[in-house]
Amino acid sequence: MMLEPLWGFKEHAIFDAWSIEHFLSGVSFGTAVIAHNKKNLGKFLEKVVGRFFHVDKIKWVNIRYEVYVLLLLAYAWETLEHYLETGLAGEHVKYWFYGVEFWPNRLLSDPIMLILGYIFAKRFPYTVWPARILSLIWLFVHIVIFPHSMYIHTLLQ
Numbered sequence: 539m540m541l542e543p544l545w546g547f548k549e550h551a552i553f554d555a556w557s558i559e560h561f562l563s564g565v566s567f568g569t570a571v572i573a574h575n576k577k578n579l580g581k582f583l584e585k586v587v588g589r590f591f592h593v594d595k596i597k598w599v600n601i602r603y604e605v606y607v608l609l610l611l612a613y614a615w616e617t618l619e620h621y622l623e624t625g626l627a628g629e630h631v632k633y634w635f636y637g638v639e640f641w642p643n644r645l646l647s648d649p650i651m652l653i654l655g656y657i658f659a660k661r662f663p664y665t666v667w668p669a670r671i672l673s674l675i676w677l678f679v680h681i682v683i684f685p686h687s688m689y690i691h692t693l694l695q
Contacts (some may be wrong), residue, residue: 547691549637552647555690559676560612560648564655565669567611571604573662579603597641612649620644636686 548554579600582654616639623639625632659666680687 546641547637547688550640550645552640552642554643554688556687557643557647557651559673559680560651561655561658562669562673562676564608564652565659565666566655566673568604568608568656568659569650569666570662571607571656574607575600575604604656605653607648608652612652616644616648634681634686636688 543552544552545551545553548556575614619635621627622631623635625638655669659669680690684690
């Protein structure tokens with residue numbers, strides 16, 4: 539198929555069905571990081587850095603901090619996911635993950651989808667709860683009902 543390098547099974551494609559979940563997680567986790575930043579780091583930046591930099595500069599420092607935290611979470615998950623895919627937690631978990639992700643999917647597209655979800659949440663904050671509900675439904679269906687993580691792709695073939 540022509541789209542296989544772009545969309546398909548995670549072993550061969552840059553984007554897969556779980557890219558949708560990464561976007562929804564970006565909306566949810568992005569909002570949590572924004573709230574954490576406002577509560578903790580924002581006060582510090584206003585007091586200390588605000589004496590030396592303009593307000594616009596503080597805004598970009600906040601955004602960079604939020605993106606860095608999200609990337610830290612994304613790559614921590616991708617590291618754990620890699621070990622689960624290789625069978626560290628047993629054959630049942632390895633089967634559910636249904637193969638090892640293609641490296642551009644793991645290192646590029648999944649973290650980018652998380653960041654895009656964060657940007658979307660920042661721009662449209664009223665979408666956070668619908669995204670969280672959709673994320674929970676997605677996780678329930680794919681973890682509890684479907685036999686493995688790539689089942690939706692096998693249905694679409």
